Amino acid sequence: MxxxxxxxxxxxxxxxxxxxxxxxxxxxxxxxxxxxxxxxxxxxxxxxxxxxxxxxxxxxxxxxxxxxxxxxxxxxxxxxxxxxxxxxxxxxxxxxxxxxxxxxHLILPTHRALDKAAEQSKGEEKIGSTLKGIGPAYMDKTGRNGIRVGDLLQKNFTTSYIKLRLKHQKLLDNYNFNEDISAWEEEFFEAVEFLKTLxxxxxxxxxxxxxxxxxxxxxxxxxxxxxxxxxxxxxxxxxxxxxxxxxxxxxxxxxxxxxxxxGVSKAYCTRVGSGPFPTELHDATGEELRKIGNEFGATTGRPRRCGWMDLVALKYACFLNGVTSIVMTKADVLDAFDTLQLCTSYKVDGVATEQVPYQMVGKTIEPQYQSYKGWKTNSSVIKDVDSLPEAMKDYVKVISEYLGTPISFISNGPGRDQIVKTEKK
Known part of the structure; x- marks a missing residue:
């Protein structure tokens, strides 16, 4: 299974x-x-x-x-x-x-260059790419041009690489991308030899x-x-x-x-980079969430945008995935707050809905909140469900009932042992 x-x-x-x-x-x-x-x-x-x-x-x-x-x-x-x-x-x-x-499929040095060139060309319309070459590599996969791990073991690998690199160079020329990536290539071929030993x-x-x-x-x-x-x-x-x-x-x-x-969900919401984020907070509360939660990207180091939990989007994700249970992480980050908010519906261009719209870009999306009492307790030291503060239990129950999916575990800190099982057997 x-x-x-x-x-x-x-x-x-x-x-x-x-x-x-x-x-x-x-x-x-x-x-x-x-x-x-x-x-x-x-x-x-x-x-x-x-x-x-x-x-x-x-x-x-x-x-x-x-x-x-x-x-x-x-x-x-x-x-x-x-x-x-x-x-x-x-x-x-x-x-x-x-x-x-x-x-x-392999990410080549020119995939990284294409990612960087494409993002730079977008100006203020950047999508917030991590510039790791992910998008261009998947484009070559769907375009049937990509090089796969198994190709490393073939005699014609170098020929295939040069052919794809030349294609990429034409695209880079269109972007007027002149950065020297020869060091990237040297590092790439050294890493390829290592990869072949695995x-x-x-x-x-x-x-x-x-x-x-x-x-x-x-x-x-x-x-x-x-x-x-x-x-x-x-x-x-x-x-x-x-x-x-x-x-x-x-x-x-x-x-x-x-x-x-x-399914894994934070007890609140974050997002890195650009794009719609209905419950984003642009105030002191959002800044406090970022500070307490140490919300900076593990890959990019970029500060994460922070906001209250969005139950509309979360329910959408649950049914798309067929989620059978949820682990709620970073619950301890909410320890400091007197009042918590949960988004239970949207107003999209003035129309009430509990559905995620097909297109969020260019829409006025107003989250509709319900307020809940905070627990004001150091939850990071708690080991069992019975010791959880009642306000936290209430918060978890409301979320679970809205989603129709049990929250089976609550993570209350970064340590391996900082996790509470909520269902008793």
Whole structure:
């Protein structure tokens, strides 16, 4: 069977910690989409050392757990090599527990250059790209021009690379992009040689053979549901399907293999970069959320936009994904607030609705709030559900009832042990 953990907002929900928390219950952790624009933060070892993973699945620090980078991922060899060095520094043997699908597409240096050139050309209409080359790599994938991991092992790899690079150079010339990327290329080819030493496998056979043997798989999503290329706040979205349907195409597993879908949501909302964000706060409260929650991008370092929880968008994400349970993260960030707000509907151009509109750009979207009492208690030290303050229980109950989905866990701090199970057995 395959269980799924994915984000229900605009990314940065704290998925890395949650995958790490559940990983020991699974045989395989598999990334199914996205690229190095992801930033999954873990705290590992006896000293709780902070590690940010961009491409390697978040189960890599668990002994006996196999980690697969699936075909739906776009892979940057340079980032991967750097990340592998960090992970190996903790004594992890990546030759034993990291596998890469030969169908995963590669991010070339010219993809990064195209990303940068395209974003610069947009001026004030920038979409907030991380400039990692994700979009151009997916464009080459759908344009049937891309180079895949398996191609590294073919004799004509260099020829294929030069052919694609020449195509990219013509596009860069149109942008008048003159930056010297020769250092990027040198680093890329060094990283390619490293990548060839890792376990490159036929990913769909690898994972289905494991399932046939009764192995348990946890599919790890990157970014968030509201950034999905089809269902997110287009055009301010990522370039892949971040919803649960992407698991099937991103790993090569059939829909009936999927069992549980665990959605991760913050106790409030954040967003990095441009794009619609109905509940964004431009006041002291928003600044306080950012400060207390340390809301700065794990990949980019950019300050995150902050706001109250948007139940309209969250319910939308729940039904798109078929979410069976929710993990609510960063609940402790709300400890300091006297009053909390939950958005339960919108007014879109003056018309009341509980639906996410097809197009949010260019619309006047007014969130309609209901107020709830804060708990004013240090929740980060709480270990069991009975010890949670009543106001927090009420807050969680309202959210759960609105969504029609249970909140099964509350994360109340960055540490591995800072998580409270809300359902008793």
């Amino acid at each position: 395959v269980d799924v953990i994915l984000g229900l907002q605009w990314g940065d929900e704290g998925k890395g910690k949650i995958v790490d928390y559940f990983a020991s219950q699974y045989d395989i952790i598999a990334r199914f989409q996205g690229g190095p624009n992801a930033g999954h933060t873990l705290y590992v070892g006896a000293e709780n050392t902070k590690v940010v993973l961009h491409q390697i699945p978040s189960g890599v620090f668990h002994q006996g757990t196999t980690n697969l980078i699936g075909n739906g991922v776009v892979l940057d060899p340079v980032t991967l090599r750097r990340e592998c060095a960090t992970v190996a520094g903790f004594g992890v043997d990546l030759k034993k527990n990291l596998f890469i699908s030969e169908r995963a 376990n490159i496998v036929n990913g769909e056979y690898f994972i289905n053979d494991a399932l046939a043997k009764g192995k348990k798989v946890l599919a790890e999503g990157a970014q968030g549901s509201m950034l999905d290329i089809d269902f997110g706040t287009f055009p301010f979205v990522t370039s892949s399907n971040t919803v649960s349907a992407g698991v099937c195409s991103g790993l090569g597993v059939a829909p009936q293999r999927i069992r549980e879908v665990i």
